[in-house]
Amino acid sequence: MTVYGWEDAKGDRNLECDVVIVGTGPGGAAMARVLAEGGKRVILLEEGPHQSRFQKNQANTMRYHMQEGGAMVAFGSAAVGVAAGRGVGGGSLVNSAICWRTKDHVLESWEAVLGGDKRFAPDAMLPVYAELEVPLGIIQTKEAIAGENNKLIVRGARALGLNADLLWRNTPGCVGCGACNYGCPSGGKASVDKNLIPMARAHGAIVQGDTKVERILIENGRARGVVGVVRETESGRAVGSTTVRAEKVILCAGAVGTPRLIQYAGLGDTLGDRVGKGLHLHPGNGIFGLCDTEVRMWTGATQGAYFSDPNLPNVLPHTLTLPPAALLMALGNTGEAAKRDIALAPFIAGCLVMVSDKGSGTVGVTKEGRADLKYWFADEDIVNIKAGLKRTCEVLMAGGCKKLLVPITGAGWTENINDAFAAIEGAAITDYKGLYAAHPMATCRMGTDISNSVIGPNGEAHGLKGLYIADSSIFPTSLGVNPQYTTMAMSTILGRGILADWAA
Ligand SMILES: Cc1cc2nc3c(=O)[nH]c(=O)nc-3n(C[C@H](O)[C@H](O)[C@H](O)COP(=O)(O)OP(=O)(O)OC[C@H]3O[C@@H](n4cnc5c(N)ncnc54)[C@H](O)[C@@H]3O)c2cc1C
Ligand code: SF4
Numbered sequence: 001m002t003v004y005g006w007e008d009a010k011g012d013r014n015l016e017c018d019v020v021i022v023g024t025g026p027g028g029a030a031m032a033r034v035l036a037e038g039g040k041r042v043i044l045l046e047e048g049p050h051q052s053r054f055q056k057n058q059a060n061t062m063r064y065h066m067q068e069g070g071a072m073v074a075f076g077s078a079a080v081g082v083a084a085g086r087g088v089g090g091g092s093l094v095n096s097a098i099c100w101r102t103k104d105h106v107l108e109s110w111e112a113v114l115g116g117d118k119r120f121a122p123d124a125m126l127p128v129y130a131e132l133e134v135p136l137g138i139i140q141t142k143e144a145i146a147g148e149n150n151k152l153i154v155r156g157a158r159a160l161g162l163n164a165d166l167l168w169r170n171t172p173g174c175v176g177c178g179a180c181n182y183g184c185p186s187g188g189k190a191s192v193d194k195n196l197i198p199m200a201r202a203h204g205a206i207v208q209g210d211t212k213v214e215r216i217l218i219e220n221g222r223a224r225g226v227v228g229v230v231r232e233t234e235s236g237r238a239v240g241s242t243t244v245r246a247e248k249v250i251l252c253a254g255a256v257g258t259p260r261l262i263q264y265a266g267l268g269d270t271l272g273d274r275v276g277k278g279l280h281l282h283p284g285n286g287i288f289g290l291c292d293t294e295v296r297m298w299t300g301a302t303q304g305a306y307f308s309d310p311n312l313p314n315v316l317p318h319t320l321t322l323p324p325a326a327l328l329m330a331l332g333n334t335g336e337a338a339k340r341d342i343a344l345a346p347f348i349a350g351c352l353v354m355v356s357d358k359g360s361g362t363v364g365v366t367k368e369g370r371a372d373l374k375y376w377f378a379d380e381d382i383v384n385i386k387a388g389l390k391r392t393c394e395v396l397m398a399g400g401c402k403k404l405l406v407p408i409t410g411a412g413w414t415e416n417i418n419d420a421f422a423a424i425e426g427a428a429i430t431d432y433k434g435l436y437a438a439h440p441m442a443t444c445r446m447g448t449d450i451s452n453s454v455i456g457p458n459g460e461a462h463g464l465k466g467l468y469i470a471d472s473s474i475f476p477t478s479l480g481v482n483p484q485y486t487t488m489a490m491s492t493i494l495g496r497g498i499l500a501d502w503a504a
Helices: 026-037 058-065 104-113 122-136 148-159 196-202 254-264 324-331 335-347 379-399 417-426 484-503
Strands: 011-022 042-045 072-076 079-082 163-166 206-208 211-219 222-231 238-251 277-279 284-290 305-308 315-319 348-355 360-365 371-376 403-405 467-469
Touching (some): 011 026, 011 222, 026 042, 042 238, 211 238, 284 324
Antiparallel strands (some): 222 238, 284 403, 305 315, 315 348
16 A cells, blocks of 8 residues: 555545545554554555655754754843654654653643643553564664763763663664664664554555645545645645545644644634643754774664653663764864864764753744744753763763763863853753754643643543644643654554544
């Protein structure tokens, strides 16, 4: 069965089904699988290319497989680059495949927000996580393909008595090429286009790429379908329009894409004041260590290790894996200094320090339909970033690095950890280089009423019957772990609830 693209969808087309799903990332794929297996006629529409355009090349990835050309920045207390994937598979195509289950205390904290509803309580999530583990092929990164950067992080953290290990990832066939953020050239990553989407298609689901949904149809006060503009993959030229009429409309366009679509479609008022509000990011930045033996941070499993410090529960450090071109960009030098960086590059190790944030922001939309992102750090996030960076300096040194480069404007390589600490402590948030976030979330939250949320615990919008949301925008709080696995688990639970309500 084909994934349809712009060549198949030229001109004006009208389709009908039971459920139309917008977006094919972890949320959309999990929902499609459940509903198609439950006998519903499902159509998925996806803005990104219908076929993968993977190349081991940053510019190519940004153009085809990152939303908004990889150029999203949240302005507010500082400038934070925000990344979200694009294509049939969404973020799972270009993510690092890390699979964490959300901690019980976070899931338990949602029960009150959801008016006592227990459908995402730890006991309810556990079997769904276990069920998804099989098609996703989640395994712990093997030592043989881990690579030196990951091993260095584990070695350094354990030497300091911290908890550290190689990570669990949906990469059953990983050969450790370090290119996950460009797509997986070996096919070893089990992104959702390789499991949940084919499972949905095996039960009749239709997938159409190259189609950006811009309007939501409403009839008699209910959502009744969507209209998408079909664009040629290369030129972006509009070549058609696809209208899908359906009993239910499910938005899974991601924590940027869903509020952007709702507002662009003119439904911001209908769905309430909370659309696009409460953006969390898991913001962070990278820190480098220089070794006197080769590390080659671009080899080995992408982001294949983590450590944690019980004194820093909201700090989430993972290996930083950058291909050479991205590493040179992150070092940010030109001329002679860039030549020196090329020579140093094989000896550089990296660690990314993210925080589970209390700060928050907004996703708006420009009149051209682009996301307009704002984000403000909370003071405690800045305290956590500083503490996390300092702990990571110690881990890198304990792992074998001889020099440190902290992500502060004006800082250079130093052998003296106290100099690194001083640079971190003395910096304002605007002095931090390379602030980055790949986990936008919580922008169309779940809750009990329209004053504090956009959807109810069953996924249906408070303000519009027949419209559901099932992606990373629905979390009631910051998650505290990498979000793809929880997005899939929650979408699976919501899908089963929709089927049960339908049958009732
Ligand atoms: C570089 C990177 C690394 C990451 N690493 C990890 C990791 O290791 N582990 C982890 O758990 N998470 C990771 N993440 C985050 C994770 O990928 C996301 O949280 C997850 O993909 C979110 O799923 P989603 O279904 O909410 O949305 P997305 O995956 O963003 O999918 C939304 C889809 O909708 C499409 N879309 C948007 N608007 C429209 C529209 N109007 N019409 C049609 N289609 C539309 C988009 O093109 C996209 O394909 C990473 C993300 C990135 C970018
Ligand atoms: S590290 Fe390479 S082989 Fe392994 S999953 Fe990522 S891209 Fe695929």
